[in-house]
Amino acid sequence: MWHDLFSIQIPLLDKVVRTVAVFLVVLLLLQLFGRRETAQLTGFDFVVMLLLSNVVQNAIIGPDNSMLGGVVGAVVLLLANGVLVRVAHRVPWLRRIVKGRQYTLARHGDYDEANLRRLALLPSDVDQAVQEQGGDGVGDTELITLEPGGAVVVRLRRAEQSATYGDVTELVARLERIERRIEALAAPPR
Numbered sequence: 099m100w101h102d103l104f105s106i107q108i109p110l111l112d113k114v115v116r117t118v119a120v121f122l123v124v125l126l127l128l129q130l131f132g133r134r135e136t137a138q139l140t141g142f143d144f145v146v147m148l149l150l151s152n153v154v155q156n157a158i159i160g161p162d163n164s165m166l167g168g169v170v171g172a173v174v175l176l177l178a179n180g181v182l183v184r185v186a187h188r189v190p191w192l193r194r195i196v197k198g199r200q201y202t203l204a205r206h207g208d209y210d211e212a213n214l215r216r217l218a219l220l221p222s223d224v225d226q227a228v229q230e231q232g233g234d235g236v237g238d239t240e241l242i243t244l245e246p247g248g249a250v251v252v253r254l255r256r257a258e259q260s261a262t263y264g265d266v267t268e269l270v271a272r273l274e275r276i277e278r279r280i281e282a283l284a285a286p287p288r
Contacts, residue, residue: 106170107162117174120157124150125182129195197246204242207255217244228252232260 106113158171186196201213203224214221224242225235227250233239238258243251261269 104164104166106164106167108160108167110170112160113162113167113170114174116160117158117171118178120154121175121178124154125196129198199246201244202241203244203250204236204239206241207237207239209236213244219244224250233258 158175159167182196186193201217202210203213203217203219204210209221209224214224221236228234228236228239228242231250231252231254233252233254236242238254239252240255241253245251
């Protein structure tokens with residue numbers, strides 16, 4: 099029993115090559131078929147991701163069911179990811195492949211229908227992001243983008259932006275100055 103836990107049942111190089119190859123293929127497939135960040139996964143997307151991990155499991159571990167083999171696979175997978183992220187940081191064309199690119203979802207209050215279709219997003223998905231960031235709908239926006247990291251960034255029209263604490267403090271100070279001037283003008287001459 100103990101022997102089965104710690105004895106890798108396939109050559110170590112085989113385990114490393116399998117893990118890196120499956121990692122790169124899954125990464126490529128996710129880029130080709132579109133991906134959303136975890137925070138934006140629908141229930142359907144989440145189920146597909148879970149099933150995908152199960153489908154590729156045997157390709158990674160092969161006939162090896164040892165605990166040590168699983169640990170080696172996990173370490174190799176994390177190392178491959180770390181190396182890819184660092185290399186992509188220095189190589190612009192690889193960064194575009196790994197991180198993706200920015201997409202405009204709406205401009206000047208109008209949806210970019212072509213990009214919504216390309217990304218398999220509905221206008222209601224965009225409206226939800228607008229509402230989460232303080233707008234009522236796409237008509238309140240100047241620009242909406244889907245960033246490479248998966249975040250939806252909403253830039254509201256100036257008239258729709260909320261006042262900050264600093265804005266209110268500045269207005270109060272200006273009103274106080276105006277009140278003092280009015281009081282000085284209204285005061286009887288001495």
